[in-house]
Amino acid sequence: MVKKILKSKTLGGFGLCIAVFIILNVLMMTKVLNSYWRGVAIVCCINIILAVSLNLATGYLGQLTLGHAGFMSVGAYTSAILSIHLGLKTSQSPVIFILCLLAGAIMATLIGLLIGIPILRLRGDYLCIATLAFNEIIRVVFVNLEITNGSKGLIGIPYMTNFLYVYIFMAITIYVVYALVNSRHGRAIISIREDEIASELAGIPVTYYKILAFVVSAFFAGLAGGLYAHYMTIIMPSTFDYNKSVEILVMVVLGGMGSLPGSIIAALLLTLIPELLIQFSQYRMLIYAIVLIAAMILKGSGAGERILSKLPFRKTKRIEVSGNE
Amino acid sequence: MSKLLQTKGLGIQFGGLKAVDEFNFEIDKGDLYGLIGPNGAGKTTVFNLLTGVYKPTSGRIIYKGGSLVNKSPTAITQMGIARTFQNIRLFKNMTVLDNVKVGLHHSHPYNLATAIFRFLPSFSKSEAAMDEEARSLLRVFDLEEFADDKAVNLPYGQQRKLEIARALATAPQLLLLDEPAAGMNPAETEELMATIKMVREKFSVAILLIEHDMRLVMGICEKIAVLNFGTVLAFGTPEEIKNNPDVIAAYLGEEE
Ligand SMILES: Nc1ncnc2c1ncn2[C@@H]1O[C@H](COP(=O)(O)OP(=O)(O)OP(=O)(O)O)[C@@H](O)[C@H]1O
Ligand SMILES: [Mg+2]
Numbered sequence: 001m002v003k004k005i006l007k008s009k010t011l012g013g014f015g016l017c018i019a020v021f022i023i024l025n026v027l028m029m030t031k032v033l034n035s036y037w038r039g040v041a042i043v044c045c046i047n048i049i050l051a052v053s054l055n056l057a058t059g060y061l062g063q064l065t066l067g068h069a070g071f072m073s074v075g076a077y078t079s080a081i082l083s084i085h086l087g088l089k090t091s092q093s094p095v096i097f098i099l100c101l102l103a104g105a106i107m108a109t110l111i112g113l114l115i116g117i118p119i120l121r122l123r124g125d126y127l128c129i130a131t132l133a134f135n136e137i138i139r140v141v142f143v144n145l146e147i148t149n150g151s152k153g154l155i156g157i158p159y160m161t162n163f164l165y166v167y168i169f170m171a172i173t174i175y176v177v178y179a180l181v182n183s184r185h186g187r188a189i190i191s192i193r194e195d196e197i198a199s200e201l202a203g204i205p206v207t208y209y210k211i212l213a214f215v216v217s218a219f220f221a222g223l224a225g226g227l228y229a230h231y232m233t234i235i236m237p238s239t240f241d242y243n244k245s246v247e248i249l250v251m252v253v254l255g256g257m258g259s260l261p262g263s264i265i266a267a268l269l270l271t272l273i274p275e276l277l278i279q280f281s282q283y284r285m286l287i288y289a290i291v292l293i294a295a296m297i298l299k300g301s302g303a304g305e306r307i308l309s310k311l312p313f314r315k316t317k318r319i320e321v322s323g324n325e
Numbered sequence: 326m327s328k329l330l331q332t333k334g335l336g337i338q339f340g341g342l343k344a345v346d347e348f349n350f351e352i353d354k355g356d357l358y359g360l361i362g363p364n365g366a367g368k369t370t371v372f373n374l375l376t377g378v379y380k381p382t383s384g385r386i387i388y389k390g391g392s393l394v395n396k397s398p399t400a401i402t403q404m405g406i407a408r409t410f411q412n413i414r415l416f417k418n419m420t421v422l423d424n425v426k427v428g429l430h431h432s433h434p435y436n437l438a439t440a441i442f443r444f445l446p447s448f449s450k451s452e453a454a455m456d457e458e459a460r461s462l463l464r465v466f467d468l469e470e471f472a473d474d475k476a477v478n479l480p481y482g483q484q485r486k487l488e489i490a491r492a493l494a495t496a497p498q499l500l501l502l503d504e505p506a507a508g509m510n511p512a513e514t515e516e517l518m519a520t521i522k523m524v525r526e527k528f529s530v531a532i533l534l535i536e537h538d539m540r541l542v543m544g545i546c547e548k549i550a551v552l553n554f555g556t557v558l559a560f561g562t563p564e565e566i567k568n569n570p571d572v573i574a575a576y577l578g579e580e581e
Contacts, residue, residue, distance in 0.1 A: 010444060176441060183440035183448070184430050184455070187419070191427045194416035201376055203402040203431040203495045 045166035051251035051267035053220035059257035061213040062193025067131035070138040073240035075222025076229040079104030089158040101226040108222025142237040153236035161231035335384035359542040362552035407497035409488040417477035425459040428494025502534040
């Protein structure tokens with residue numbers, strides 16, 4: 001019985017994923033969604049990858065980190081430098097493109113491992129500040145390196161990222177995080193968020209799982225960075241400053257700590273709202289801020305939760321729970 | 326053969342305070358012992374020392390012939406010492422079932438690849454086995470009907486039981502219970518006593534329990550250690566403890 005439920009949930013998600021893809025593609029082909037909105041869709045997918053991956057470290061593991069944009073930039077620069085040097089612009093080879101993306105993601109993972117081991121000993125505010133510092137250090141490094149072309153930005157990155165790529169990588173990200181958190185490994189990760197001491201005393205290797213969640217989170221941030229670089233074709237260190245980290249964190253908090261559908265919806269909304277508000281030009285950011293504050297208040301009061309709990313997909317999930325009582 | 330667990334001259338100091346000092350104690354397979362003493366005597370600290378939460382400042386802990394000093398709490402738990410907490414520490418927002426499954430983590434070691442390829446049979450087989458084992462543990466404590474509820478929503482008494490179930494899930498040979506009857510009414514305490522006895526038989530586990538409820542301790546424990554100001558004041562059968570003048574003066578006397 002359990003088996004069937006697990007199967008059907010995975011299959012259901014897969015079906016939904018394909019259906020959405022087909023619909024969006026039809027809309028794009030029939031020009032209902034023009035190339036501008038296709039770009040917005042690509043950014044949406046990248047932000048979903050970022051939010052879902054950060055949710056693993058912050059929502060499920062419960063470690064408040066503010067360095068996600070740092071990992072994103074590592075992935076962006078690594079993959080972009082590689083693809084420029086490998087002449088991807090002329091070859092346009094999908095294999096090389098994917099290898100470059102993977103190299104970026106792996107580099108982000110290694111950096112995550114390097115900084116994760118010392119800083120994951122820290123708790124709460126200290127961890128938050130340490131990851132923020134990491135974010136700034138990475139940015140300063142990219143400003144000063146020659147190979148990244150400093151603050152002027154790296155230009156001439158081959159334009160490779162299309163909707164198909166981002167959508168597939170987004171689906172993979174969501175699936176991997178979902179599979180991870182709904183397994184014994186995920187239970188271990190969530191138990192650390194719930195009570196670290198009790199988790200150790202239930203036999204969970206806490207350090208291992210903290211680093212695992214952190215590093216997987218960094219991997220997908222790096223991947224998102226690579227996709228971003230090959231969509232923008234120009235990247236600057238300032239794009240990946242702490243403002244971007246905060247933006248991703250807001251998506252996770254707004255969507256609900258430890259809720260995948262929440263992260264996805266929040267990432268979509270926070271990407272789309274500024275676009276929809278574009279006609280209000282100078283009031284745009286003001287309205288955006290008001291929407292954010294209103295959303296937080298609604299969420300804090302539990303009203304948002306009550307509304308969301310009426311939605312069908314919220315009812316079926318079992319492990320996912322909001323961390324803030 | 327050495328005993329299951331032995332401590333020799335075990336002690337810990339917090340600043341100037343010797344919370345536990347010269348704690349000599351032993352417990353063997355299948356024993357059911359009690360640890361009593363006035364508030365602040367150092368009982369919980371002993372548990373924290375045994376489970377690696379605190380590092381002792383003196384003495385030794387020998388478990389199955391090997392030293393436990395400098396082992397991590399995770400390693401100690403995996404070696405077979407499990408515990409509950411004086412202030413309940415459940416994974417509040419996880420389901421009752423998942424709380425127990427966290428305890429089963431170590432004994433069902435399917436890897437990351439199995440988790441990612443969750444559509445393959447090896448995943449569902451492992452999960453189904455964990456599920457079944459967790460449910461049978463819940464059944465022991467009459468908690469199966471709450472399996473899918475969040476742990477935080479259980480009534481207090483059930484939460485205490487769930488903590489014991491989670492501890493048992495780690496397949497311990499020594500189970501440390503820190504005031505399992507705290508906050509329970511007499512009827513619940515009675516029921517708990519029966520459960521503890523049954524757990525010892527069914528899981529063939531040695532149990533050391535801290536308890537203020539004298540009826541419970543005297544009723545089920547074969548031997549009792551009395552702790553006062555961090556040192557062992559007396560160690561013996563309930564009869565011996567009851568009639569020990571030092572114990573009456575330091576602890577039992579003031580109760581009535
Ligand atoms: N981490 C710590 N730092 C400083 N002092 C501590 C620490 N842990 C325990 N103590 C002190 O050690 C002494 C023993 O505490 P412990 O909690 O072991 O008592 P107890 O016998 O369990 O009491 P109770 O019956 O109230 O639970 C107390 O004086 C306590 O304040
Ligand atoms: Mg105590």
